[in-house]
Amino acid sequence: MRRVSVAMALVLALIQFVSFAGTPAAAADPPVRFTQLSAGQIDSCGLTTIGSIICWGNDDSGQAGVPAPPLGSIYTAVSAGYRHACALTSLRQVVCWGADESGQATPPPAIQSLVTQISSGNDFSCALTLSGSINCWGLDNYHQSSPPPPPPGTYYTAVSAGGVFACGLTSDENAICWGDIPVPVAGPLVQITTGAFDACGLTPDLAVFCWGSDAIHGQINVPLGHTFTALSAGMFHMCGLTIETRVVCWGWNDGPDGQPGGQVSDAPLNGGYSALAGGGYHSCALNGAGLVACWGDNADHQVDPAPGPPLITEQPVPQALILGGALKLSVSAISHYFVGHDEISLRVSYQWLRDGQPIAGAIASSLALASIDFADAGRYTVAVTNEFGTTTSEEAIVSVAYGIHVVSLPLNSGLAGRGVVLGIQLVDATGRTLSSPAIAVAALNIAPSNQPWDGQRPNYDVPFLYEPRLTRSGAGYLLLINTRRLTPGNETLTFRAGDDPTLHTLAFRVR
Numbered sequence: 001m002r003r004v005s006v007a008m009a010l011v012l013a014l015i016q017f018v019s020f021a022g023t024p025a026a027a028a029d030p031p032v033r034f035t036q037l038s039a040g041q042i043d044s045c046g047l048t049t050i051g052s053i054i055c056w057g058n059d060d061s062g063q064a065g066v067p068a069p070p071l072g073s074i075y076t077a078v079s080a081g082y083r084h085a086c087a088l089t090s091l092r093q094v095v096c097w098g099a100d101e102s103g104q105a106t107p108p109p110a111i112q113s114l115v116t117q118i119s120s121g122n123d124f125s126c127a128l129t130l131s132g133s134i135n136c137w138g139l140d141n142y143h144q145s146s147p148p149p150p151p152p153g154t155y156y157t158a159v160s161a162g163g164v165f166a167c168g169l170t171s172d173e174n175a176i177c178w179g180d181i182p183v184p185v186a187g188p189l190v191q192i193t194t195g196a197f198d199a200c201g202l203t204p205d206l207a208v209f210c211w212g213s214d215a216i217h218g219q220i221n222v223p224l225g226h227t228f229t230a231l232s233a234g235m236f237h238m239c240g241l242t243i244e245t246r247v248v249c250w251g252w253n254d255g256p257d258g259q260p261g262g263q264v265s266d267a268p269l270n271g272g273y274s275a276l277a278g279g280g281y282h283s284c285a286l287n288g289a290g291l292v293a294c295w296g297d298n299a300d301h302q303v304d305p306a307p308g309p310p311l312i313t314e315q316p317v318p319q320a321l322i323l324g325g326a327l328k329l330s331v332s333a334i335s336h337y338f339v340g341h342d343e344i345s346l347r348v349s350y351q352w353l354r355d356g357q358p359i360a361g362a363i364a365s366s367l368a369l370a371s372i373d374f375a376d377a378g379r380y381t382v383a384v385t386n387e388f389g390t391t392t393s394e395e396a397i398v399s400v401a402y403g404i405h406v407v408s409l410p411l412n413s414g415l416a417g418r419g420v421v422l423g424i425q426l427v428d429a430t431g432r433t434l435s436s437p438a439i440a441v442a443a444l445n446i447a448p449s450n451q452p453w454d455g456q457r458p459n460y461d462v463p464f465l466y467e468p469r470l471t472r473s474g475a476g477y478l479l480l481i482n483t484r485r486l487t488p489g490n491e492t493l494t495f496r497a498g499d500d501p502t503l504h505t506l507a508f509r510v511r
Contacts, residue, residue, distance in 0.1 A: 029050075030049075031309075031387065031388055031389035031390075032048050032049060032050060032387045032388050032389075033048065033049045033289065033290025033291065033388070033389075034046040034047065034048055034049075034286055034290050034291065034292050035047050035048065035049055035286075035290065036077060036078065036275065036286070037275060037276075037277040037284045037285075037286050037292060038078050038079050038080040038085070038120075038277050039080060039234070039277040039278055039279025039280075039282060039283055039284050039294070039302070040057070040063060040080030040081055040082065040083075040085060040120070040279055040280065040302075041058075041080075041081070041082045041083065041122075041235070041279065041280035042057055042058035042279075042280055042299075042300045042302055043055055043056065043057030043058050043059070043063055043064045043080060043085075043279075043300065043302050044056055044057050044080065044277070044279060044282070044284050044292075044294055044302045044303070044306065045064075045066075045078045045080045045085055046078070046286075046292055046307065047075055047076070047077060047078050047087075049290065050074070051069070051074025051075050051076070051090070052066075052074070052075060053066045053075050053078045053087055054066070054307050054337075055080070055085065055339065056301060056302065056306060056307060056337040056338055056339060056344075057300045057301055057302030057303075057338070057339075058300035058302065058340065059339050059340030059341075059342075060083070060340065061083040061084065061098045061099035062097055062098050062099070063080065063081075063083050063084050063085050063097065063098030063099065064339045064340060065097065065098075065339065066085075066087075066097065067095060067097055069087070069089050069090075069095060070089060070091065070093060070095070072091070073089040073090045073091045073093065074089065074090050075087045075088070075089055075090075075095075076088050076089060076090050077117070077118060079118045079119050079120040079125075079161075080120060080279070081098075081104065081120030081121055081122065081123070081124075081125065081161070082099070082120075082121070082122040082123055082280075083098055083099035083123070084096060084097065084098030084099045084100065084104050084105045084120060084123075084125070085097060085098055085120055086105070086107070086118045086120050086125050086127075087118070088115055088116075088117070088118050091113060092112075092113050092114060092115050092116065092130070093112045093113055093115070094107040094111065094112065094115050094118055094127055096120075096125060099123070101123075102123045102124065102138045102139040103137055103138050103139075104120070104123050104124050104125050104137065104138030104139065105125075105138075106137065107125065107127065107137060108135060108137055110135075111127055111129055111135050114129045114130050114131070115127045115128065115129055115130075116128050116129065116130055117158065117159060119159050119160050119161040119166070120161060121138075121144065121161030121162050121163065121166060121194070122139070122161075122162070122163045122164060122196070123138050123139040124136055124137065124138030124139045124140065124144050124145045124161060124166075125137055125138055125161060126145075126147070126159045126160075126161045126166050127159070128156055128157075128158065128159045128168075131155070132150065132155025132156050132157070132171070133149070133150075133155070133156060134147040134156050134159050134166075134168050135147070136161070136166060141164075142164040142165065142179045142180040143178055143179055144161070144162075144164055144165050144166055144178065144179035144180070146178060147159075147166065147168065147178055148176065148178055150168070150170050150171075150176065151170065151172075151174075151176075154170040154171045154172050154174075155170065155171050156168045156169065156170055156171075157169050157170065157171055158191070158192060160192050160193055160194040160199070161194060162179075162181070162194030162195055162196065162197075162198075162199065162233070163194075163195065163196035163197055163235070164179050164180040164181075164196075164197070165177055165178060165179025165180050165181040165194065165197075165199075166178060166179055166194065167181075167184070167192050167194055167199055168192075169189060169190075169191075169192055172188070173187060173188030173189055173190060173204070174187045174188060174189070175187060175189050175192055175199075175201055177199065180197070180213070181197065181198070181199065181211075181212060181213060182211055182212065182213060184199070184201070184209075184211050187201075187203075188203060188204060189201035189202060189203055189209070190202055190203065190204050191230065191231060193231045193232050193233040193238075193278070194233055195212070195219060195233035195234060195235060195236065195237075195238065195278070196235045196236060197212050197213045198210060198211065198212020198213070198219055198220050198233070199211060199212055199233065200220070200222070200231050200233060200238055201231075202228060202229075202230070202231055206227050206228060206229060206243070208222045208228055208231065208240065210222055210238070217236045217237070217251050217252035218250060218251050218252070219233070219234075219236055219237050219238045219250065219251030219252060220238075221250065221251075222238075222240075222250070223248060223250050226240065226242050226248050227242060227243040228240035228241060228242055228243070228248075229241050229242070229243055230275065230276055231276070232276035232277055232278040232283065233278045234251070234263055234278035234279055234280065234281070234282070234283055234296075235252075235278075235279070235280045235281060236251055236252035237249055237250065237251030237252050237253070237263050237264050237278065237283070238250055238251050238278065239267065239276050239278055239283050239285075240276070241273060241274075241275070241276050241285075244271055245271040245272050245273050245274065245288075246268075246269075246270070246271045246273070247267045247268055247273055247276065247283075247285050248267065249263065249264040249267045249283065250264060251264060252264070253265050254281075255281045255296070255297040255299070256280070256281055256297065256299075261281045261282070261296050261297040262295055262296050262297070263279075263281050263282050263283055263295065263296030263297065266295040266296060267283070267295060268285065268293055268295065272287050272288050273285040273286065273287050273288070273293075274286055274287065274288055279296070279302065280297070281296050281297035282294055282295065282296030282297050282298070282302055282303050283295060283296055284303075284306075291308050291309070291388070291389075292306050292307070292308060293306075294306050300338075300340075301337065301338035305334055305336060305337050305338070306337060307337050307346070307388060308388045308389075309385075309386060309388045309389035309390060309391045310333040310334065310335040310346075310348055310384040310385070310386055310390075310391045311333060311334040311335075311391065312331060312332070312333045312384060312391055312393055313332045313333060313334055314330070314331060314332035315331065315393050315394045315396070316329040316330060316331055316367075316380060316381075316382060316393055316394070316396035317329070317396055318395075318396045318397045318398065319396070319398050319399075320398075320399045320401070321372050321398065321399065321400050321401070322400075322401060322402070322403035323372070323373065323374065323400055323401065323402050323403060324371050324372065324373075325371075325372055326368070326369065326370055326371070326372065327367070327368065327369040327372045327376065327398060328366065328367070328368050329352070329366065329367040329368075329380055329382075329396055329398075330365060330366035330367070331350070331365055331366075331382045331384065331393050332365070333348060333365075333384045333391065335347075335348045335384075335386045346386040346387060346388070347386060347387075348384055348385060348386045349363065349384075349385045349386075350362075350363050350364055350365055350382055350383070350384055350385075351363055351382065351383045351385070352367045352380065352381070352382045353380070353381050353382070353383065354376075354378045354379070354380055355378045355379050356379075356381075365382075367380070367382070372398075372400055373400065374400050376398065376400060377398055377399055377400040378397075378398060379395045379396070379397055379398075380395065380396045380397075380398055381393050381394070381395055381396070405426075405427045424506060488510050488511055489509070489510055490507065490508075490509050490510075491507070491508055491509070491510055492505050492506070492507050492508075493505065493506040493507075493508065494506075
């Protein structure tokens with residue numbers, strides 16, 4: 001087997017974390033969440049709350065096959081590039097994987113244990129060290145791996161690797177770029193992000209300044225009317241996080257095949273996001289709960305499905321059942337993602353609930369009761385859980401009725417000013433006559449045939465509504481109704497039988 005399961009990888013990461021922290025693991029671990037995202041050219045990666053990294057999407061160069069961190073450490077940051085990725089560990093070491101033909105996945109030994117930030121670009125990578133210097137390695141055909149020293153009296157505070165260039169921020173909040181890109185002319189800047197041939201920076205007063213040599217697709221034309229708190233560049237598009245925690249993207253909207261890719265138009269409309277990650281022809285965002293949403297080109301499953309709580313695809317269906325009938329409820333959920341062509345399944349568990357209370361032993365994807373009773377009626381849901389959390393289904397209301405049918409006897413007429421004798425039989429779904437004292441006729445209501453009953457308690461102040469006397473006689477029921485105030489005409493008796501919620505009607509004529 002080429003790759004261990006995600007569940008096993010998470011267990012190994014927890015073991016390493018415990019050995020590093022020197023404290024015992026909790027009895028019940030909280031759901032795994034993402035704390036940081038990075039989108040590569042055709043893949044996506046996320047750093048989890050337990051110090052592991054999960055990547056999904058294309059794996060042709062091994063860029064989504066994350067190695068274990070060095071013993072005694074956990075991962076603290078990840079940066080996905082063109083066909084490779086790099087990560088930072090808790091020991092300030094750099095680990096890279098994926099394509100390495102230009103040395104982009106081979107960090108120089110001299111920087112190990114000294115790194116505070118990493119950034120992966122197009123076949124090259126860069127790292128910021130404790131001393132405020134930047135080191136880059138990999139392809140250097142445009143001098144993108146040859147950063148200049150910062151101006152005297154300053155040091156670097158951030159680095160961002162792009163397509164064929166990179167930029168760094170200095171301690172005096174100026175941007176310095178090297179490689180194939182025009183020199184930025186604006187400052188000060190507190191954040192910088194780099195795309196294929198362009199870059200954007202955020203000023204201390206939250207203004208956005210963009211520059212570059214590829215303005216064809218509009219990615220350096222910042223939309224008006226927004227205040228951004230964070231920026232992230234894709235290949236030919238930009239995305240910004242607004243002060244209202246919403247995502248706004250601009251620039252090129254087509255995918256690599258020239259067809260609409262959606263990396264701009266399909267950005268989520270809702271708010272609640274805390275971080276962004278621009279990729280090749282897609283982008284991702286992290287919400288306040290630590291869950292990821294991606295959009296844009298999905299040819300390699302770099303967008304969907306993403307690791308997260310189960311996604312319910314088929315909800316349990318409400319059912320109206322007859323007493324003694326069989327109940328069958330089921331749910332279907334997606335709980336997987338793709339690494340290359342390999343489907344990585346996240347183990348799921350199920351718990352069915354009735355009226356919000358767990359049903360003992362109901363822990364499968366389906367729930368079956370062979371003979372349902374009135375006590376089984378209620379609102380059913382199912383909680384589907386994996387290591388990322390729980391998704392609860394929609395409610396399926398299950399009702400239970402006797403299934404009673406009414407058979408009228410040839411007595412249904414009466415004389416005005418006297419009385420009416422109505423005869424009925426109550427028959428269940430099998431045709432069996434119900435004559436047990438437990439089956440009683442209730443909620444009687446008499447009204448003209450053109451006036452349907454609203455199901456409420458009869459109002460005996462209305463002249464044509466009377467309370468009858470009810471007796472059980474052999475194979476049926478006789479309803480003796482005082483009709484002294486009923487006038488000749490067609491009338492309707494509406495009633496329920498026992499606990500059966502079904503409304504029955506019986507027509508009779510007053511002569």
